[in-house]
Amino acid sequence: xxxxxxxxxxxxxxxxxxxxxxxxxxxxxxxxxxxxxxxxxxxxxxxxxxxxxxxxxxxxxxxxxxxxxxxxxxxxxxxxxxxxxxxxxxxxxxxxxxxxxxxxxxxxxxxxxxxxxxxxxxxxxxxxxxxxxxxxxxxxxxxxxxxxxxxxxxxxxxxxxxxxxxxxxxxxxxxxxxxxxxxxxxxxxxxxxxxxxxxxxxxxxxxxxxxxxxxxxxxxxxxxxxxxxxxxxxxxxxxxxxxxxxxxxxxxxxxxxxxxxxxxxxxxxxxxxxxxxxxxxxx
Numbered sequence: 009x010x011x012x013x014x015x016x017x018x019x020x021x022x023x024x025x026x027x028x029x030x031x032x033x034x035x036x037x038x039x040x041x042x043x044x045x046x047x048x049x050x051x052x053x054x055x056x057x058x059x060x061x062x063x064x065x066x067x068x069x070x071x072x073x074x075x076x077x078x079x080x081x082x083x084x085x086x087x088x089x090x091x092x093x094x095x096x097x098x099x100x101x102x103x104x105x106x107x108x109x110x111x112x113x114x115x116x117x118x119x120x121x122x123x124x125x126x127x128x129x130x131x132x133x134x135x136x137x138x139x140x141x142x143x144x145x146x147x148x149x150x151x152x153x154x155x156x157x158x159x160x161x162x163x164x165x166x167x168x169x170x171x172x173x174x175x176x177x178x179x180x181x182x183x184x185x186x187x188x189x190x191x192x193x194x195x196x197x198x199x200x201x202x203x204x205x206x207x208x209x210x211x212x213x214x215x216x217x218x219x220x221x222x223x224x225x226x227x228x229x230x231x232x233x234x235x236x237x238x239x240x241x242x243x244x245x246x247x248x249x250x251x252x253x254x255x256x257x258x259x260x261x262x263x264x265x266x267x268x269x270x271x272x273x274x275x276x277x278x279x280x281x282x283x284x285x286x287x288x289x290x291x
Contacts, residue, residue, distance in 0.1 A: 010038075010039070010040050011040065011089070011090040011091055011111065011114055011115070012040045012041075012088060012089040013040060013093065013107055013111075014041075014042050014044060014066075014087035014088065014089030014091070014092045015033050015041055015042070015044070015092075015095055015107075016046065016080070016083035016084070016086075016087060016092060016093070016094050016095070017029055017030070017033070017043075017045045017046070017083075017095055017096060017097060018046045018047075018048070018076065018079035018080060018082075018083060018096055018097075019045065019047050019048070019050065019054060019096065020047065020048035020050055020054075021050045021052040022050065022052075022054050022097035022098075023050070023052045023053040023054045023057060025097050025098060025100075025214070026054050026057050026058070026097045027057050028100045029095060029096070029097050029099060029100050030043075030045075030057070030058070030061050031100075032100040032101040032102075032104075032211075033095065033101060034061065034064050035101075035104040036104055036107045036108070037107075038107040038108040038111060041107060042066035042087070042089060043064065043065050043066055044065065044066055044067045044068065044083050045058055045065060045067075045068040045069075046068070046069065046073070046079045046080075046082045046083045047068065047070035047071075048071075048072060048073050048079060049071055049072040049073075050070060054070075055070045066086070066088075067086045074183060075183065075186055076181075076187070076189050077181040077182060077183040077184075077185060077186070078183055080094060080180075080181045080190075084175060084181075087172075089172070090172055091114055091169040091170065091171055092169070092170050092172065092175075093166075093168060093169050093170070094166070094168075094190070095211060096165075096166070098213060098214040099127070099166040099212065099213045099214070101210065101211050102128070102209050102210065106210050106211070110123070110125065110169060110206060110208060110210065113204065113206040113208075117204045119202055120171060120203065121170065121174035121177070121201060121202040121203060122168055122169070122170050122194070122197075122201065122202070122204070123168075123169045123203070123205075124163050124164065124167050124168035124169065124203070124205060124206065125167045125205070125206045125207070125208035125210040126164075126167060126208065126210060127164040127167040127210060127211050127212070127213045128212055129212075129213055129214075129215050130213060130214050130215065149203045149205050151201070154194070154195075155195060155234060155240055156234075156240065156244070157248070157252065162191055162194075163190070163194050163203065164211075166211040166213045167210035167211050168190075174197065177197075178196040179196075181193050184236075185229055185232075186225075187225060187226045187229050188226060188229035188230050188232075191230060192233035192236065195233055195239045196237050198237070198238075198239070223256060224253075227256075228249070230248075230249070230252065231245045231248065231249040
């Protein structure tokens with residue numbers, strides 16, 4: 009029996025990019041998908057775009073909320089699927105077969121709580137190509153790296169299919185976090201989180217977003233999540249905080265120097281295409 013997949017998009021003033029997100033979901037060939045959109049009360053034309061597609065949606069609303077975590081939870085409350093994936097309005101499925109290609113992995117790993125693939129990082133403008141030196145935003149599962157490295161070794165929610173049983177085990181997303189919402193939620197699963205990595209390019213995620221605009225706040229939330237969930241004791245969490253911060257700024261410096269020189273490079277594993285159509289959201 010084919011599982012029902014719930015795709016949930018949360019957005020706020022996302023008129024520039026939301027249509028690409030929606031089109032990439034509606035173009036999926038897999039037949040058992042329900043699509044839910046939670047808009048936080050947009051005033052920039054996002055709602056008009058959503059209304060164009062409302063006959064294809066299982067549920068949507070546009071009203072103020074308390075931020076990303078509550079929006080995620082509002083989508084969770086509406087979802088009926090066996091598996092849920094959060095595809096925000098800075099994200100889009102890379103082709104029409106993504107969900108169909110992932111379902112065999114979902115069926116193979118019967119005991120899994122999370123099955124995830126790759127999320128190549130895209131330039132932050134419509135019609136974007138992958139950034140030359142950022143091929144993907146995920147790695148095969150490694151508890152020790154994920155609990156220490158935050159955004160550098162994490163499960164990208166844009167490419168993660170999470171089974172309903174995981175929410176039943178650990179509960180909904182915590183509104184105590186504004187950015188590291190999904191990171192804290194997965195850390196709650198602990199080292200016994202039943203997770204599998206599928207070597208598939210699932211979705212494109214745009215560089216920047218909420219994380220890119222608030223990097224210090226983001227790393228502070230990662231540290232707090234590590235301590236709150238017991239993933240790391242306080243001294244190690246602080247050590248990881250400074251290591252992540254240093255790694256981030258060294259990476260920024262490297263990209264500033266090398267990105268202009270690398271536009272023509274095509275190495276193995278680089279994703280070179282995106283879904284067609286236009287695509288800010290609450291990443």
